[in-house]
Amino acid sequence: MATRIPLSRSIAAHTVLIAYTLISLFPVFVIVINSFKSRKAIFAAPLEPPTPTTFDLVGYATVLKQGDFFQYFMNSMIVTCSSLFFVLLFGAMAAFALSEYRFKANTLTGLYLALGIMIPIRLGTVAILQLMVAGGLVNTRTALVLVYTAQGLPLAVFILSEFMKQVSDDLKNAGRIDGLSEYRIFFTLVLPLIRPAMATVAVFSLIPIWNDLWFPLILAPAEEVKTITLGSQIFIGQFVTNWNAVLAALSLAIIPVLVLYLIFSRQLIRGITAGAVK
Amino acid sequence: MAAKSFRWHIPVFLAPAVLVYTAIMIIPLFGTLNLSLYNLDGQNRIFVGLANFKTLFGDPRWSASFWNALGNNAWFFIVHMLVQNPIGVLLAAILSSPRLRMAAFYRTAIFVPAILSFVIVGFVWKLILSPIWGIAPGMLDWVGLKSLYLPWLGKEAYALTTLALVSVWQFVGIPMMLIYAALLNIPQEVLEAAEMDGITGSSQFWKIKLPLILPSIGIISILTFVGNFNAFDLIYVSQGALAGPDFATDILGTFLYRTFFGFQLQLGDPHMGATIATAMFGIILIGVCIYLFAIQTRLRRYQF
Numbered sequence A: 001m002a003t004r005i006p007l008s009r010s011i012a013a014h015t016v017l018i019a020y021t022l023i024s025l026f027p028v029f030v031i032v033i034n035s036f037k038s039r040k041a042i043f044a045a046p047l048e049p050p051t052p053t054t055f056d057l058v059g060y061a062t063v064l065k066q067g068d069f070f071q072y073f074m075n076s077m078i079v080t081c082s083s084l085f086f087v088l089l090f091g092a093m094a095a096f097a098l099s100e101y102r103f104k105a106n107t108l109t110g111l112y113l114a115l116g117i118m119i120p121i122r123l124g125t126v127a128i129l130q131l132m133v134a135g136g137l138v139n140t141r142t143a144l145v146l147v148y149t150a151q152g153l154p155l156a157v158f159i160l161s162e163f164m165k166q167v168s169d170d171l172k173n174a175g176r177i178d179g180l181s182e183y184r185i186f187f188t189l190v191l192p193l194i195r196p197a198m199a200t201v202a203v204f205s206l207i208p209i210w211n212d213l214w215f216p217l218i219l220a221p222a223e224e225v226k227t228i229t230l231g232s233q234i235f236i237g238q239f240v241t242n243w244n245a246v247l248a249a250l251s252l253a254i255i256p257v258l259v260l261y262l263i264f265s266r267q268l269i270r271g272i273t274a275g276a277v278k
Numbered sequence B: 001m002a003a004k005s006f007r008w009h010i011p012v013f014l015a016p017a018v019l020v021y022t023a024i025m026i027i028p029l030f031g032t033l034n035l036s037l038y039n040l041d042g043q044n045r046i047f048v049g050l051a052n053f054k055t056l057f058g059d060p061r062w063s064a065s066f067w068n069a070l071g072n073n074a075w076f077f078i079v080h081m082l083v084q085n086p087i088g089v090l091l092a093a094i095l096s097s098p099r100l101r102m103a104a105f106y107r108t109a110i111f112v113p114a115i116l117s118f119v120i121v122g123f124v125w126k127l128i129l130s131p132i133w134g135i136a137p138g139m140l141d142w143v144g145l146k147s148l149y150l151p152w153l154g155k156e157a158y159a160l161t162t163l164a165l166v167s168v169w170q171f172v173g174i175p176m177m178l179i180y181a182a183l184l185n186i187p188q189e190v191l192e193a194a195e196m197d198g199i200t201g202s203s204q205f206w207k208i209k210l211p212l213i214l215p216s217i218g219i220i221s222i223l224t225f226v227g228n229f230n231a232f233d234l235i236y237v238s239q240g241a242l243a244g245p246d247f248a249t250d251i252l253g254t255f256l257y258r259t260f261f262g263f264q265l266q267l268g269d270p271h272m273g274a275t276i277a278t279a280m281f282g283i284i285l286i287g288v289c290i291y292l293f294a295i296q297t298r299l300r301r302y303q304f
Helices: A007-034 A039-044 A058-064 A069-100 A106-118 A121-134 A141-164 A169-177 A182-193 A195-211 A214-219 A228-238 A243-276 B009-035 B051-058 B060-095 B103-115 B118-129 B135-142 B156-171 B173-184 B188-196 B201-229 B233-239 B252-261 B270-298
Strands: B038-041 B044-047
Touching: A007 A243, A007 B060, A007 B103, A007 B118, A007 B156, A039 A243, A058 A243, A069 A106, A069 A141, A069 A182, A069 A195, A069 A228, A069 A243, A069 B009, A106 A141, A106 B009, A121 A141, A121 A214, A121 B009, A121 B270, A141 A195, A141 A214, A141 B009, A141 B201, A169 A182, A182 A195, A182 B009, A195 A243, A195 B103, A195 B173, A214 A228, A228 A243, A228 B118, A243 B103, A243 B118, B009 B270, B038 B270, B051 B060, B051 B270, B060 B103, B060 B156, B060 B173, B060 B201, B060 B252, B060 B270, B103 B156, B103 B173, B118 B135, B118 B156, B118 B233, B156 B173, B156 B233, B173 B201, B188 B201, B201 B270, B233 B252, B252 B270
Parallel strands: none
Antiparallel strands: B038 B044
C-alpha cells in the first residue's frame, strides 16, 4: 500500500501541527479557565487553572440571573439548521443544472448567481427591512431563514458547481442509458458523490449564519426570537468592567458552538473521507 | 437539436435558488445602487447623477478618509494572502499525508477559531493583548522578550496588522479545509503512478498535488479578497465604529457604517453611504472579473 513514512518526517509533521493547535486553542482555553476563578485570581495568575482556593462561579451567577440562554440557543439552532437545509438543497440543484446542461442562458445565470458572492447582503438592509415589514415577518425566525438562504446560495452554487464538473460523465450517461430520470440522476447518483463538497459548503455556510449579529439585531430583536450571538453581545456590552461576568458570558457563548461543532465535525470528516476514498 | 422537447427539469432545478436570491438579495441591492445617484437638496430628494462619486473621490472632506480606508483594506488583504493562505495549504498538505496519527484531532482543533463569532474573537483578543490583564506581556516575559511588548491595538503603526493577524488566526481553518478536501479528492491511482516513477515526498507535492489543487487555491484567493473587502465586524467589535487609534484601522466596511448610520456629532447620510457601498461593489467587481477572466480561464481542470 502506501509507502512507509520516515520517522523524522513524521516528527516534523507532528511538531508543526501541535504548535499550530496550541496557537488555535490557547486563547479559548485562557478565557474558559479564567471564567471559573475569583476576580483576584484572574489578575494574579491568569494562566493557572482554577484551584479549590481560587474557584469561583460569581461570573456565571451574574450572567445567568438575566436572560434565557437556552431559548437563545434553540432560536439559533432552528434558524441555522433550516437555512442550511435550504442553502444545500437549492444550491446543489442549481449547481447541477449549471454544470450539467448546455442551454442558452447558462453562463448568464451562472454569472448572475455568482454576483451574490461579492455583494454583502447588508448593503440592501433597508430594502430588506421594508420587505419584511410588508410581509409581516419582522421578529420571526422565518425572516432570518429567508435572508440567510439568499446569503448562502451564491457561494454554495459556485463551489458545488466546481465540484460537480469533476463528477464523471460516464457515470451519469450510464444512468441515462438505464432509464433514470434527470431528477433520479441528481438525487441518487450525483448527490452522494459530492458529499465531501456538501459538507465543506455546510460548514462554512453555517459559520456566518450562526455568528451573524446584524440581521438578528435589525430583523428579529425580540426576546423570544433572539439568537445566541445577539444575546451574548448584549451581555458583554452590559458588563464591560465586570471581568468575571465578561469571561463567563464569553465562555457561555463559546461552549455551545464548540459542542455543536464537535458533534458535526465527526459527520463532516466522515463525509470528506467517504467521498474521497473511491 | 431543435426538435428536442423543452427540458422542464432545467428550470425546475434552477427556480428555487434564483427566486429566493432575486427577491431577497438583488432587488434590495438595486435599491441601494439607485440611492447613490440621489442627494438631498434642502428637503427634496433630487437626481444628481455621478456627483456623489465626484465628492467621494475628489472632495478633501471625503476623499482623505476614503483613500485611507482603501489603503488599509488593501494591506488587510495582503496580510491574509501572505500569511493565512500559505499556512492553510501547509497544514492541509501535512494533514493529508497518509497514516498520520491524530489527524482528526488536529483538523478539529485548528478549525475551532473559525466557528467563533467576531463578538467572541474581538473580545478575547482584546483581553489577551490588554496591558491591564497582562497575559501577553507575561508570556513574553517567560521567553525573556518582555521588552518587545507594546499595547499593539493602541499603536497606530501596529493596530491594523495586529487585527489582520487576529483575523488570520480566526479563519486559517477555512483554506485548510478546502485544500484538504481537494487533496483527498486526488485519486490514489495518480499518486501510485507517481510513486512508481519515483516521485515521492515533497517533490510529489510540488509536481503532482499542487497543480491538481490550483483551482481550489484560486477559489480561496478570490474568497479571501471578497471577504476582506467586505470585512467590518472584527474592527467594529474591537476598535469601535471610529476604527481607532486615529482611523489607523479604518477599512471600507467601517467607513460605510459610520457614513450610513452617523457617529457622534455627524448625522447619518444614506446617500453618501450608498455611494460608498457602490464604490465597494465596483472594487470587488473588478477583482472578481480579474479572477474570472484572467486567472480562472488559464487554470487547467482535471476530470477523474
